[in-house]
Amino acid sequence: MTSKARPTDQWKSQIGVILAVAGSAVGLGNFLRFPGQAVTHGGGAFMIPYFCALLLLGIPIGWSEWAMGRYGGERGLHSVPGILGMVGHGRVPRYFGVLGLLIPLVIYMYYGLIEAWCLRYAWAYLAGGPALGTDPAGWAAASADLFARVTGSNQDGLLLHGGLDPTVVCLFLVLAMNLWLVWRGLSGGIELFCQIAMPAMAICAVFVLIRVLTLGTPNPAEPHQNVLAGLAYMWNPDFSQLGNFDTWLAAGGQVFFSLSVGFGVILNYASYISRKDDIVLSSLTAASTNELFEVSFGGLITVTAAFVFLGANGVAGGTFGVGFQTLPVVFASMGSIGRWVGAAWFLTLFLAAITSSLSMLQPVKAFLEESLGLHRGVAVVLLGGIAVSGSIWVAWFSKGLRALDTMDFWVGTVAIFVLATVQIILFGWVLGVDKGLESAHEGAEIRIPGIFRYILKYVAPVYLGVVLIGFCIQNLPDRLATVAAEPVARSTIGLVGAVLALLAVLTWFGEKRWREQGIDIDGRDKQPEVAR
Amino acid sequence: MTAGGWVFLIVSVGTVWSLAAWCYYRVLFGKRSAEYRQMHDPSE
Numbered sequence: 281m282t283s284k285a286r287p288t289d290q291w292k293s294q295i296g297v298i299l300a301v302a303g304s305a306v307g308l309g310n311f312l313r314f315p316g317q318a319v320t321h322g323g324g325a326f327m328i329p330y331f332c333a334l335l336l337l338g339i340p341i342g343w344s345e346w347a348m349g350r351y352g353g354e355r356g357l358h359s360v361p362g363i364l365g366m367v368g369h370g371r372v373p374r375y376f377g378v379l380g381l382l383i384p385l386v387i388y389m390y391y392g393l394i395e396a397w398c399l400r401y402a403w404a405y406l407a408g409g410p411a412l413g414t415d416p417a418g419w420a421a422a423s424a425d426l427f428a429r430v431t432g433s434n435q436d437g438l439l440l441h442g443g444l445d446p447t448v449v450c451l452f453l454v455l456a457m458n459l460w461l462v463w464r465g466l467s468g469g470i471e472l473f474c475q476i477a478m479p480a481m482a483i484c485a486v487f488v489l490i491r492v493l494t495l496g497t498p499n500p501a502e503p504h505q506n507v508l509a510g511l512a513y514m515w516n517p518d519f520s521q522l523g524n525f526d527t528w529l530a531a532g533g534q535v536f537f538s539l540s541v542g543f544g545v546i547l548n549y550a551s552y553i554s555r556k557d558d559i560v561l562s563s564l565t566a567a568s569t570n571e572l573f574e575v576s577f578g579g580l581i582t583v584t585a586a587f588v589f590l591g592a593n594g595v596a597g598g599t600f601g602v603g604f605q606t607l608p609v610v611f612a613s614m615g616s617i618g619r620w621v622g623a624a625w626f627l628t629l630f631l632a633a634i635t636s637s638l639s640m641l642q643p644v645k646a647f648l649e650e651s652l653g654l655h656r657g658v659a660v661v662l663l664g665g666i667a668v669s670g671s672i673w674v675a676w677f678s679k680g681l682r683a684l685d686t687m688d689f690w691v692g693t694v695a696i697f698v699l700a701t702v703q704i705i706l707f708g709w710v711l712g713v714d715k716g717l718e719s720a721h722e723g724a725e726i727r728i729p730g731i732f733r734y735i736l737k738y739v740a741p742v743y744l745g746v747v748l749i750g751f752c753i754q755n756l757p758d759r760l761a762t763v764a765a766e767p768v769a770r771s772t773i774g775l776v777g778a779v780l781a782l783l784a785v786l787t788w789f790g791e792k793r794w795r796e797q798g799i800d801i802d803g804r805d806k807q808p809e810v811a812r
Numbered sequence: 813m814t815a816g817g818w819v820f821l822i823v824s825v826g827t828v829w830s831l832a833a834w835c836y837y838r839v840l841f842g843k844r845s846a847e848y849r850q851m852h853d854p855s856e
Contacts, residue, residue: 323820324817575824
């Protein structure tokens with residue numbers, strides 16, 4: 281077999297690919313979703329199921345994705361359908377791999393909008409801070425009003441109706457920035473940017489953390505609202521929650537989503553790593569970076585800051601509520617330094633978002649280049665057209681963030697579970713766990729402990745299946761009822777279906793092209809022949 | 813803050829920092845990294 285596929289892109293350094301994968305994983309969920317989950321499910325005690333899920337689910341699935349990605353890349357394919365078709369020896373896994381394109385592309389459609397909110401808030405703080413008024417009693421209402429204006433959540437079409445809304449300007453700015461960085465390629469775009477953005481994000485987060493931990497008791501009239509009480513609210517363990525299945529489910533879901541496994545991103549990123557380079561330690565390092573941001577920044581900043589100024593009521597409000605509505609009130613309460621703490625906070629969120637959104641565009645760009653033989657510039661323009669169309673859809677149906685919510689549930693949650701389940705079965709049972717681990721160990725700096733052979737083959741698929749079934753039982757009936765009742769939800773599902781169909785057709789063209797090139801797309805040959 | 817709260821905070825934050833520190837140490841100064849640098853840097 282002679283492959284005509286040429287590696288078009290390469291990572292420049294091991295630390296670069298680690299930071300790129302970590303940047304993909306560190307997102308808003310680390311800072312906003314994790315603390316909310318911990319508070320709801322037993323505080324400090326939540327960390328017991330959380331670390332179990334990390335060990336049994338997150339880290340092993342990560343290793344399997346890195347190994348499968350490199351396995352496909354060595355054989356000349358870098359797109360998720362190509363890689364899964366090769367690992368799974370056939371057409372069915374290949375078309376399941378279309379989910380690995382749909383997921384990042386559709387998530388980008390709403391994530392790009394959230395990124396635009398972060399940029400707009402960051403800019404507002406850098407320019408002097410949003411005007412919440414002079415009366416502290418009115419700050420909460422003013423902050424809620426600001427959030428409604430930024431997101432257009434009061435009415436459909438509010439952001440795109442007449443005039444040039446700043447959120448829309450930010451949306452196009454972040455899209456242009458994302459596309460430009462993706463166009464520059466792996467080493468010159470994504471890798472270089474993540475090497476700057478990740479340390480910058482850490483610096484911003486450390487600045488906010490220091491300020492939050494030195495708040496003391498800012499309001500003498502409310503002595504019980506102090507830093508220690510805020511930390512206690514987050515970390516005091518409630519062991520009774522450990523007997524609740526929901527707690528274990530929530531921990532599994534948090535670890536799973538936080539690490540960006542089942543996204544299709546790691547498969548693509550790892551496909552550009554050569555056999556002589558390590559992937560075992562790199563995968564673990566990327567996961568540990570994500571955990572560092574999640575546990576030590578997300579676990580110490582958000583809840584503590586909200587509690588110190590607003591008490592337990594300030595912590596309620598969900599992911600967006602705490603991050604975009606409660607914390608601006610907290611920053612206003614800090615006085616003059618609040619402007620800079622707010623700017624650092626929203627810059628942290630913006631950098632977390634953009635390092636993630638970059639990773640969502642890259643797998644689809646690689647697929648367009650690989651399946652249709654497009655030049656990088658053409659692929660980026662086509663990708664940009666699809667992405668901006670979806671983002672405009674989400675921005676238009678902004679009332680109650682219904683389009684965003686629908687995509688987030690059906691694609692950003694359910695489809696990820698499905699793809700991850702397919703992947704872990706392919707790795708453990710079709711490719712074979714022994715062959716997969718052997719492949720992972722090529723060039724490895726450390727060895728995967730033997731116990732993970734059983735975890736990857738038995739424990740992780742069962743754990744994932746239980747989390748998936750539990751999640752569906754808890755959420756599917758309500759969601760199906762929502763789809764039945766809401767035209768926006770139905771039409772958004774239709775849009776997602778159209779994108780899925782388009783990607784499946786392109787995969788069919790890709791199959792033909794890859795076969796014509798002589799690539800072993802069903803993975804029947806024993807040894808890779810693609811020179812590196 | 814209860815003693816249990818402190819234990820969970822310190823152990824959790826300590827675990828993730830220790831893991832990250834160990835990983836980055838191995839990435840930057842590990843055996844393979846040293847060999848790799850030696851292969852590519854004749855001055856070493």
